[in-house]
Amino acid sequence: MSVTAPSRAFSQAEQSLVDRAAAALMRSAAGNSERQNALSMLKQEGLPSRRTEAWHYTDLRNLLGRVGSAGTGAPAGDADILAPLLPNGHVVEIGAATDVNPLAGVTVQQVDKLPEWKTALNHLDREFDTIRLLSVAFGAKATKIDVAAGETPGGSIELRAEPSASGSHTYAICDVGDEAKAVFVERLSATSAGSLATSVADLKIGDGAEVLWIVDQEKGAGETHLSQFNVTLGKDAKLLLFVLNAGGGLVRSEVHAITEGEGAEIRIRGVNLLKEGQHVDVTTTLNHLVPNTTATETFRNVVTGGQGVFQGMIRVSQDAQKTDAKMACNSLLLSDDGGFSAKPELEIFADDVQCGHGATAGEIDADHLFYLMSRGIPERQARALLVRAFVDEVVEEIDDEPVVEALEARIDRWLEAHG
């Protein structure tokens, strides 16, 4: 085994994480040098702290210990079989052997591939990519999904991880061919307390293709989930990404998008619902490399407790003239116990662009509340209506009724329990 020594004293949680990764590798039958390399790096460098800019607001080294990473929870039972999020959903379990292709025009295959971790996708991360490093060190299972050019499958592709007590590690490689239209759902559901899971997805959207990608994260309160969604868009390609964070103890959702073709359009919408004891971080980078691309990004956060983070970076390279990119992060603070940090950043090297950002935080508008109550709606119900309105506004931008209904149902469930 490796004899790599830590570069510094590791915290207990950190050491336990490294030991788990090492033990998991020992158990796995086939030796894999790439996994071994990643483990060595993890053993040497451990986890990032607030001193790493990309992790400044989410000090993984310290937060991990607080949420717990022992993986002592009971294995998730098969008892509660989850229905697909969307009515026409086809479940693909990542890493599971499959010889059935769920939908016409879609090919699903298990592949022996690990994420590339040696280059950080967020330039503020360390020399390597933290989430990908963990994904590789834990031996992520991979599945490749291809949507053939010109195809519009007759249903959504719902990606899930194999249930695992200590936490699953998945790698989805999705290729949507030119002029194809596809809907993906990443379903991150609760497993067991103390688990640490990673999910990495690499999506390539071909020229003129359109993708709706929904992340439904409803992990348990004692779970850690680190996810990374990477997308490249071809000419005139369209992406609508919707991220719902309605669970998890320690959560980091990274989104890295690159426009490679002119006319590409990125829309990112998201809702973060936070309660006591949670730490939820959404970190996005939008890289505009070519001229004439657009991006809009809006996150709405409801905070009843816990700590939320939004880091949004828009980078416009020198060639990317006529880029039109906007981002907004609006938080509704329903309790003094919670907080939300927003860090928007613009890095613009082109001179003919429109870029903007805005972050707001506030309480329920007293005038709105009075108006609703003056019509006989009791206070609790009036508040709930206003909170719902605040998040539904971004959900309804999806403009696809079954999708909106499904997401609003998940959000309502949370609001009824915690709002």
Add this chain to the structure above:
Amino acid sequence: MLEIKNLHARVAETGTEILRGVDLTVKPGEIAAIMGPNGSGKSTLSYIISGREDYEVTEGDILYNGESILEMDPAERAAAGVFLAFQYPLEIPGVATMTFLRTALNSQRKARGEAELTTPEFMRRVKDAAGELKIDFNMLKRPLNVGFSGGEKKRAEILQMSLLEPKLCVMDETDSGLDIDALRIVADGVNALRAPERAFLVITHYQRLLEHIVPDTVHVLYKGRIIRTGGKELALELEANGYADVIGEAA
């Protein structure tokens, strides 16, 4: 129906006294007009009747059907039959108008121990009321008051009023921002709701509205007190001479 007794109130945050001993009685079936120059406390009075928290009652009482409502929150007052037509109805993005109407109607029914309305019955009532007020039904598919013109907002207030069937309707400068046609539609809507058991408190600057909604009594509010009370002819007198004479007499 409504008895306001020696009501003193101030802005909770700043302590500024706005009402300085208002006495006013409104009987069932009566239309009482409150007139007065800017800053006399007219809007404050309407907010305090409907229970807005930004004001503090320091003295006096408001009795509704013989009982004090000062301890009731706005929703409880509404369920008891108090309705405020806002001078500036609020736009609430994300709240669908129909959801709002239905929630309000059913909340009030529930508070009164009545059964909720079925969907077809609710839709029928909204369609009927919208038709009377010449409100395009498609407008009601939008979020609450969002993108409505000033006149449309005022008509939407009357629509809410007719659906909720309150007993005491407080109308805060309903005529402001209305052209003459819209004013007539709104006035017709109000007149259609006139009933022996329903009272109206119509707050306005101008006599114009009172040509369409003819009051039984007219009260002049000035510096937080009712300084004169009379019949509908008082409104005409004010229109002709301004407030100066009345204020001069009271001083």
